[in-house]
């Protein structure tokens with residue numbers, strides 16, 4: 001008889017991974033199928049990255065790394081935030097994990113308490129709501145409309161916030177809609193967040209470089225809320241490195257420290 005926990009029974013399997021598996025099976029049977037399930041770039045990992053990995057293997061980089069990531073890597077991520085996003089972080093604000101999905105899971109578990117609400121604008125990437133469930137939080141789904149380019153307005157955000165709200169999950173550029181929030185739109189959302197000091201922003205920026213609209217803007221650029229923003233990013237999409245499993249978070253150092261404690265017991 002199965003004796004699974006209520007926690008795992010409450011969880012839906014990843015719909016995108018199931019669709020991907022189905023696509024693979026059909027392909028193996030010779031069916032001409034176009035697989036639009038998982039976010040898999042249509043190019044391969046650039047050569048300089050592949051060469052660096054080969055060098056790392058021959059250079060004997062085979063042992064346990066520091067839990068939060070090698071200091072050089074954390075420093076390189078800090079430099080990336082300055083160069084590409086004009087954001088100032090210290091290495092203690094940054095942690096590397098096994099993909100952005102893992103970074104996100106760490107943050108959910110370390111930030112969300114049982115019964116606390118997480119605002120998720122819809123349509124959304126399927127894992128958000130399931131990860132909120134793992135953290136025993138409550139999903140507050142806010143529908144957005146095609147006429148609004150599937151973006152949540154400041155008014156919608158204001159209306160969704162309650163005394164139990166702990167976080168807003170913001171994905172820009174968005175999977176699945178492709179919409180990209182402008183600086184002005186983010187400023188309006190930030191002004192609402194600023195009024196509610198218990199609310200954090202988990203900004204999933206993994207599609208930063210897959211952007212068909214214009215420049216990527218981060219909600220962490222607004223000083224009044226920066227210390228309540230957690231950025232999730234990684235190399236999967238921009239550099240076609242989905243199988244390498246490298247993601248990272250940037251946020252307040254107390255949260256990075258907690259995520260390090262969790263990761264140290266998990267990986």
Ligand SMILES: Cc1ncc(COP(=O)(O)O)c(C=O)c1O
Pocket residue numbers: 038039098099100101102125171175204206233234235236242246247
């Ligand atoms: C919106 C979104 N966030 C995060 C991820 C996870 O990326 P990673 O491969 O770094 O775990 C994906 C992957 O499909 C995604 O679509």
